[in-house]
Amino acid sequence: DAAHIVPPTGAKGLNSAASDIYYLYHAMVAHYDEGDSTGLDSYSETALRRVWKAQRFSWWMTSMLHNFPDNPDFDRKIQNIELEYFLESEAARASLAENYVGLPF
Numbered sequence: 001d002a003a004h005i006v007p008p009t010g011a012k013g014l015n016s017a018a019s020d021i022y023y024l025y026h027a028m029v030a031h032y033d034e035g036d037s038t039g040l041d042s043y044s045e046t047a048l049r050r051v052w053k054a055q056r057f058s059w060w061m062t063s064m065l066h067n068f069p070d071n072p073d074f075d076r077k078i079q080n081i082e083l084e085y086f087l088e089s090e091a092a093r094a095s096l097a098e099n100y101v102g103l104p105f
Helices: 013-034 043-065 073-088 090-102
Strands: none
Touching (some): 013 043, 043 073, 043 090, 073 090
């Protein structure tokens, strides 16, 4: 979990660590049982794609839900309209749900 420094708002640190184990396990099994090192060779690239998606989601959740006293008025207005959009849009709620539980780990 410590390898994934993300804000706790998105709850993605432990999920990302579990995902690492999943992909690394399958890559190691393929390497040692079948002599196929494709999964090991592409592991970093695969992991980084997932990590950046988790980072983006955690940043978005933190930006939408937390007020910081030194934020300029513009940022506060953007934050409010983002939250309003989320509350009024089924598509926005579906995107949040997908990012929480639906993106491939």
